[in-house]
Amino acid sequence: MAVERREIESALNRRYEAGFVTDIESESLPPGLNEDIVRAISARKDEPAWMTDWRLAAYRRWLTMTPPQWAKLKIAPIDFQAISYFSRPKKQPKSLDEVDPKLIETYDKLGVPLHERAKLAGVAVDVVFDSVSVHTTVHKQLADAGIVFCSMSTAIKEHPELVRKYLGTVVPQGDNYFAALNSAVFSDGSFVFIPAGVRCPMELSTYFRINAGHTGQFERTLIIAEERASVSYLEGCTAPMRDENQLHAAVVELVALDDASIKYSTVQNWYPGDENGVGGIYNFVTKRGDCRGARSRITWTQVETGSAITWKYPSCILRGDDSAGEFHSVALTHHRQQADTGTKMIHIGKNTKSKIISKGISAGRGQNTYRGLVKIEKGATGARNYTQCDSLLIGKQCGAHTFPYIEVKNPQAIVEHEATTSKISDDQLFYCRSRGIAEEDAVSMIVDGFCKQVFRELPMEFAVEAKKLLDVSLEGAVG
Amino acid sequence: MDGLLEEFGRGDAQARAESWRYSRHALRALEQQAFAAADGNAALPDALIERFDWPQTRGHRLVFVNGVLHAALSDASTSGAIVESDADGARTIRFRGKGVLHLVFVNAASTAPSRWNARLDIRVESGTAYLAEQHVGTEGAGVLGALASAIAIDAGAALKMVTLGDLPTSASLVRCNRIALADGSGVDATHALCGGRFQRFDIDAELAGKKARFDSRGVFALRGREHVDVHLNVRHAARDTTSDVLWRGVADGRARGILHGAITVAPGADGADARLETKNLLLSPHAEIDAQPVLEIHADEVKASHGATVGQLDERALFYLRSRGVPLAAARNLLIAGFCRTAFTHIEATDLRGPFEALLDAHLPQQAGSSE
Numbered sequence: 001m002a003v004e005r006r007e008i009e010s011a012l013n014r015r016y017e018a019g020f021v022t023d024i025e026s027e028s029l030p031p032g033l034n035e036d037i038v039r040a041i042s043a044r045k046d047e048p049a050w051m052t053d054w055r056l057a058a059y060r061r062w063l064t065m066t067p068p069q070w071a072k073l074k075i076a077p078i079d080f081q082a083i084s085y086f087s088r089p090k091k092q093p094k095s096l097d098e099v100d101p102k103l104i105e106t107y108d109k110l111g112v113p114l115h116e117r118a119k120l121a122g123v124a125v126d127v128v129f130d131s132v133s134v135h136t137t138v139h140k141q142l143a144d145a146g147i148v149f150c151s152m153s154t155a156i157k158e159h160p161e162l163v164r165k166y167l168g169t170v171v172p173q174g175d176n177y178f179a180a181l182n183s184a185v186f187s188d189g190s191f192v193f194i195p196a197g198v199r200c201p202m203e204l205s206t207y208f209r210i211n212a213g214h215t216g217q218f219e220r221t222l223i224i225a226e227e228r229a230s231v232s233y234l235e236g237c238t239a240p241m242r243d244e245n246q247l248h249a250a251v252v253e254l255v256a257l258d259d260a261s262i263k264y265s266t267v268q269n270w271y272p273g274d275e276n277g278v279g280g281i282y283n284f285v286t287k288r289g290d291c292r293g294a295r296s297r298i299t300w301t302q303v304e305t306g307s308a309i310t311w312k313y314p315s316c317i318l319r320g321d322d323s324a325g326e327f328h329s330v331a332l333t334h335h336r337q338q339a340d341t342g343t344k345m346i347h348i349g350k351n352t353k354s355k356i357i358s359k360g361i362s363a364g365r366g367q368n369t370y371r372g373l374v375k376i377e378k379g380a381t382g383a384r385n386y387t388q389c390d391s392l393l394i395g396k397q398c399g400a401h402t403f404p405y406i407e408v409k410n411p412q413a414i415v416e417h418e419a420t421t422s423k424i425s426d427d428q429l430f431y432c433r434s435r436g437i438a439e440e441d442a443v444s445m446i447v448d449g450f451c452k453q454v455f456r457e458l459p460m461e462f463a464v465e466a467k468k469l470l471d472v473s474l475e476g477a478v479g
Numbered sequence: 480m481d482g483l484l485e486e487f488g489r490g491d492a493q494a495r496a497e498s499w500r501y502s503r504h505a506l507r508a509l510e511q512q513a514f515a516a517a518d519g520n521a522a523l524p525d526a527l528i529e530r531f532d533w534p535q536t537r538g539h540r541l542v543f544v545n546g547v548l549h550a551a552l553s554d555a556s557t558s559g560a561i562v563e564s565d566a567d568g569a570r571t572i573r574f575r576g577k578g579v580l581h582l583v584f585v586n587a588a589s590t591a592p593s594r595w596n597a598r599l600d601i602r603v604e605s606g607t608a609y610l611a612e613q614h615v616g617t618e619g620a621g622v623l624g625a626l627a628s629a630i631a632i633d634a635g636a637a638l639k640m641v642t643l644g645d646l647p648t649s650a651s652l653v654r655c656n657r658i659a660l661a662d663g664s665g666v667d668a669t670h671a672l673c674g675g676r677f678q679r680f681d682i683d684a685e686l687a688g689k690k691a692r693f694d695s696r697g698v699f700a701l702r703g704r705e706h707v708d709v710h711l712n713v714r715h716a717a718r719d720t721t722s723d724v725l726w727r728g729v730a731d732g733r734a735r736g737i738l739h740g741a742i743t744v745a746p747g748a749d750g751a752d753a754r755l756e757t758k759n760l761l762l763s764p765h766a767e768i769d770a771q772p773v774l775e776i777h778a779d780e781v782k783a784s785h786g787a788t789v790g791q792l793d794e795r796a797l798f799y800l801r802s803r804g805v806p807l808a809a810a811r812n813l814l815i816a817g818f819c820r821t822a823f824t825h826i827e828a829t830d831l832r833g834p835f836e837a838l839l840d841a842h843l844p845q846q847a848g849s850s851e
Contacts, residue, residue, distance in 0.1 A: 069493060391774075394779070395779060397746070398777075399776060401775045402785070404773075404787070405769070405771050406768075406789060407767070407769045408768050409766075411761045413789070413790070414788075414789070417785075417787040418785075419784060419785050421782075421784070423781070
């Protein structure tokens with residue numbers, strides 16, 4: 001056992017692999033937040049006046065709000081005046097050839113297929129470095145299909161009518177504290193528009209990276225699928241290792257019209273802080289999809305292994321009749337990570353369906369919370385929900401919590417919720433070990449099986465990455 | 480929020496607001512009413528006395544009228560319980576060895592809205608105590624009662640308890656059971672909550688001793704504008720503790736039923752085995768059910784699970800009964816009754832099951848005449 005323990009120790013101390021800093025000249029706004037900063041961000045991005053006003057309105061709204069307290073999180077107060085709200089690489093690239101080689105190197109290190117490989121992988125990638133989108137690949141092929149896939153700042157310039165029509169309609173400026181902050185200072189993000197009847201020919205993907213210190217990342221993503229359109233969108237994120245906590249407060253809005261479908265997958269691997277809980281990203285994200293049209297469908301899939309604190313609830317508003325929402329989640333917390341995540345399924349239309357599969361894994365001193373709401377409104381006749389939340393505990397000092405809210409106002413609706421909490425049983429481990437499988441591998445296998453239902457929902461490349469991430473994050477958790 | 484929420488809620492403002500999130504309006508409606516102190520000497524009609532004068536509990540009974548002990552109706556001489564009154568007004572009840580006690584709380588309405596408060600301190604020092612708690616009342620101007628019971632079970636002792644809430648539609652009742660369980664002790668409780676304008680019932684069980692066991696079963700069957708809010712908090716704080724919670728809820732008319740069931744396993748409480756199940760029937764488009772099963776687990780040698788459902792009667796079961804010639808209304812009632820009775824299987828004293836079934840029958844949503 002002694003040898004094993006040492007191996008475990010060394011595995012435990014494995015470094016966060018994406019934790020390097022890229023030395024790139026960047027220009028940042030001074031830390032602090034006031035109306036001038038909001039105006040300055042807007043000005044730097046050459047935004048039209050309506051956008052500046054929209055930001056200012058959000059900022060004024062934010063000033064009247066207080067940070068939410070209800071989550072079971074241990075969190076040091078955030079000094080919003082110490083954060084720099086805008087940072088971008090100094091050289092603005094015209095084409096990929098002009099992109100700073102160091103930046104390319106960064107994404108190569110991360111394994112992001114930025115270049116030609118993108119075509120091979122059949123993935124279109126948008127890359128957001130600190131605050132600004134640096135490159136979007138395979139523009140042309142998408143444009144031929146009528147699809148708009150670009151950075152948010154480009155969209156504001158080139159498709160203002162679409163942005164104005166949809167921005168803030170799913171997550172309004174004053175929705176919550178962090179959404180209001182994001183609306184005021186958001187720097188960039190992705191914009192996707194799939195016109196009616198178009199099935200997006202490839203997976204769309206965005207990689208987010210926070211690089212500079214003392215900055216926050218506030219991206220805003222807006223995805224619109226018109227009638228009968230469909231799209232699958234992936235997002236991945238990393239950040240360097242730093243002793244400070246950095247704030248990531250994004251807003252993601254999805255709009256699905258009649259018969260449209262949107263699949264949104266996230267593999268979140270922000271820097272989680274070290275084993276003593278120093279540093280790491282505060283990942284406070286508002287993600288919401290609006291199934292506006294009949295028979296529309298939105299699927300959220302997330303694998304959350306990073307961040308010191310994750311606080312997010314990708315939700316679906318099932319407004320259209322026969323619309324469907326799905327939420328598949330694996331959240332892993334190790335060391336002193338905290339995750340408070342879940343979903344909201346608001347059933348408004350008739351015969352709306354939702355499915356929630358949530359798998360929480362807690363190791364070390366990690367705290368993992370599922371918090372969800374299933375709300376069946378009066379008119380949602382025939383609504384159906386199934387929720388399953390399972391928690392796996394690895395270690396004596398971790399915690400797993402489940403807070404589901406079920407509110408039913410329609411007598412024709414059926415809502416089911418099930419939750420279990422358990423540890424990896426000694427029987428399971430013994431069985432594997434008696435078959436010659438090392439303890440670490442056995443745990444990895446069991447965890448993999450535990451998460452299978454969710455991984456199945458991920459696109460291939462992501463599923464592989466997610467599994468790898470999980471293995472790395474979990475190594476050394478058995479003792 | 481202030482007033483009643485300050486009074487009944489615990490913790491800071493935010494915790495109170497969260498704990499009363501589904502009953503805020505009911506509470507506000509009560510807050511807007513002026514209450515006089517309820518009359519502890521109100522005369523009781525014979526018909527009411529008949530409802531609690533069970534022959535098998537004569538000599539084992541304490542009757543409280545609007546929170547005040549009614550000496551003439553109370554006789555606990557053979558109950559085996561030692562009943563004393565505290566300096567600060569609480570009533571202490573101690574059991575040593577076997578004891579059987581029937582507690583009756585009468586909400587006697589008068590011409591103006593009135594309210595009462597009472598506190599009980601119950602301790603089972605050894606053996607097994609049987610406790611039946613009954614809430615009845617007379618119709619009239621609203622009565623708001625508040626009953627706080629602290630229940631301590633010493634090592635190795637056990638309490639079997641049943642509570643029957645059968646309130647007139649004008650009465651509101653806020654009550655709590657704060658239960659502390661020592662090593663190897665056990666509580667087996669079955670509750671039926673019916674009637675009333677608003678009922679709030681907090682059950683806090685602290686499994687503080689090794690191998691303590693807590694079983695809670697219950698039913699609320701609501702119709703009209705009845706509103707019942709049950710908050711269960713089970714805390715496993717010692718090793719090898721067990722809890723089993725099974726509740727059923729039915730809401731018809733414009734009723735609202737809430738079941739919050741939280742299981743907490745404290746650090747170090749290894750070997751905990753916790754189960755919680757709540758199933759609910761929503762029978763009307765104007766009724767609402769809110770279920771909130773919560774798990775908070777801070778130890779790893781734990782088995783914990785919860786399940787919650789909200790739905791309707793099984794169409795196939797209904798079809799089966801009708802194909803056997805049972806009329807629709809009767810078939811529905813049969814299924815609803817069967818659904819609720821699952822919660823009564825633990826009532827050990829068989830002679831107590833009678834009042835439970837009668838109460839349920841009287842309060843089952845009347846489906847006759849409802850459309851298919």
